[in-house]
């Protein structure tokens with residue numbers, strides 16, 4: 089762990105309240121203790137909530153800030169009607185060689201979570217809020233990035249922080265930061281915001297730029313805007329916003345630590361209106377993934393109970409044996425086979441004991 093000064097030189101107003109930051113290696117658990125020959129689920133303290141446990145396993149990292157293997161584990165889940173699934177545990181770090189790739193499991197899961205909301209928007213407008221070079225050093229802290237996100241988007245009622253876009257009448261939207269731009273390794277945070285909006289008049293865009301500059305306390309700020317009504321382009325925009333930009337933690341190790349557990353994806357407003365467009369390819373596929381992401385069985389919609397974590401090598405064996413069938417985005421449907429039924433007689437077979 090390293091402590092650094094949280095004060096931004098000459099920018100007292102933007103100094104975060106917590107100057108301490110943590111090393112990227114938050115949890116150190118020895119890996120490789122499991123093998124298909126020696127099945128031993130990792131210890132789970134009785135009072136640890138399942139989600140915290142999953143987070144713990146998913147965040148197992150080496151001292152280099154990267155998982156030794158990603159995914160190293162999977163969990164099994166079942167609903168009350170006996171439908172069974174396996175979920176690969178991916179670290180989700182942007183700089184993970186696996187998770188940082190476009191169309192990786194982590195990328196597809198983010199996409200599947202956003203898609204049902206995006207499908208409620210007939211038009212998607214994309215605003216990109218850049219930060220001038222002179223101010224970027226102020227936005228190298230979790231707190232200042234958090235506060236800026238709130239001020240630009242929907243605010244925070246409990247803390248009486250007004251949100252610029254909400255106050256301007258944009259009732260719902262999403263936001264996500266990209267940390268780097270076209271130059272690899274050059275810290276260049278910019279906030280992508282998707283709103284329900286088509287053409288934006290010059291006057292309105294000017295007003296957005298003016299207010300944003302006032303938030304940053306600079307004379308002028310660059311904000312880009314474009315919009316689309318075509319589903320294929322909306323899909324492209326969504327995937328683009330959800331991609332990773334922090335592709336190597338060595339680009340900025342301090343920020344890699346600072347962004348640990350940073351809630352990057354945010355949305356505001358209510359999302360209960362019907363879908364206005366269909367995914368042009370594999371709608372059912374993404375619906376199943378989205379359902380699993382919310383912890384619900386895609387077959388009967390009942391809640392899934394996730395169990396213990398197991399070495400990923402077991403899942404490889406189940407795939408080869410035809411017991412695990414792909415759902416997508418690192419989820420697998422566990423199908424009952426004749427062989428399992430026999431083995432599962434009086435003494436449950438190994439697979440049975442995983443649920």
Ligand SMILES: [Zn+2]
Pocket residue numbers: 155158159178179180181184185186187188
């Ligand atoms: Zn990963």
Ligand SMILES: [Zn+2]
Pocket residue numbers: 167168169170171385386387388389390
């Ligand atoms: Zn079910």
